[in-house]
Amino acid sequence: MDIVNPLCYRVTAITVSGQSSQGQDQEAERPLRADAERNRQRILDAARELFAERGLGVTLNDIAHHAGVGVGTVYRRFPDKKQLIDSLFEQRLEDLVGLMNAAIADPDPWQGLSRFLEGALELQAADRGLRELITGMPDGLERISKLRGRLLPLGTELVRRAQATGQLRADIEPQDVPVIQLMLATIIDAARDVQPELWRRFLAITLRGLAARPDEQPVLEPGPLAPEDVDRVMSALKLGRR
């Protein structure tokens, strides 16, 4: 076990460098051999793709296979799945913050709020891993906790401004925003294979419920689920194991 320590050491160092790099590769620590670097990139790509379409549950074996390399190669490069996830989703999470800032900057605070929710859910609809990262994961994953910490004050700002213009009902609190995301994200997951856009319909309904004076009825887009699809949506979620 301890025999491999020296190896682990180097590897860890490289991983850390890879972690802080978003695009550049060499520099600091000895550079990887050309083939190694190529494989590292393949692994990252495969991981991104698989996490996005199947969620964080994919195994490193899956990723290795999909990248066309052996499992050993993956484990040499990323000793820990968490580190892989962490470095992979750094950008994605930044996007969320950006979205929030854009929302606050919107001259129409209500529109800002709506667009934020829509955008955040679009990100989650496009990337199942991101969705699980945002609503799920308790343990480890420092990055997520920190993100939430940064997001909350911004969210407060967003909510307060929408209330100040009398567009958002006054009894809504910033804490309600993540819960709304949570419930709509469920629809994303459940309807993914049947009607991927269905969540927008319920976002519209929810927004109307949040509005201080919901006089007009916005068009509900998309239309309702086809009756024969209801069962599939309702049973799409695997909750408790069995």
Added chain:
Amino acid sequence: MDIVNPLCYRVTAITVSGQSSQGQDQEAERPLRADAERNRQRILDAARELFAERGLGVTLNDIAHHAGVGVGTVYRRFPDKKQLIDSLFEQRLEDLVGLMNAAIADPDPWQGLSRFLEGALELQAADRGLRELITGMPDGLERISKLRGRLLPLGTELVRRAQATGQLRADIEPQDVPVIQLMLATIIDAARDVQPELWRRFLAITLRGLAARPDEQPVLEPGPLAPEDVDRVMSALKLGRR
């Protein structure tokens, strides 16, 4: 394997009788010995309790332990977990249909709809197993599919009536009702340990979004999540395995 067949045979027969019985026990097939019957009842009680509080994921081992009997005893009585679930939840599911009928009978169709959603979610809040049964389980479980079949026409009636009085917006379809349950049930699960009633707040918001003319703002009860609880709620759900 085949040595035990005679035994299995008897056991199966008894289980089937237990299945069709909701309260009565003896009659048909040879009656169980007194201690066996006592244990059978204990197992049923333990199962009900554990399913309700921990969901369908509990193992027969858990149930045995909680009932104070050995695993073997459980397996002799209930060769199949599905059968146990099926017989245990028969009544619960009937309750749902009853709720729906009561809703349709309500002279105020809007109130009927609201009360149905509230009642259905209350049932799910009180019984995690039921919740998983309603939103989840694809395989096996004939009973659930049949139930949905029975519920849909009733739901259609409910929706149409509420639209006829101009209380429910016209672009809502009956298929939307289970989806709404699904998204709110998520809040039940996520907030269970922190704020068990939180779902009511979002039910109120949703109902307002569904109303044709949501002029008044109903009180949002309960209040919002405490800011420090947001993280716990968001990470309460175990989605993909890891």
Added chain:
DNA sequence: GCTAAGTGGACGGACAGTATCCGTTTCATC
């Protein structure tokens, strides 16, 4: 008392995911 019915829980098998080890291949350098 006697015996068939019932019991408990150690145990073996299945499965899934993680991580390692080491014989073989490839790269980069001389």
Added chain:
DNA sequence: GATGAAACGGATACTGTCCGTCCACTTAGC
């Protein structure tokens, strides 16, 4: 084009979880 360090791959061991069985022992009821 020879050489050794770096990288590779995937069989394999390990871990953990759950299911269901088996059988030596206990107990109810005649």
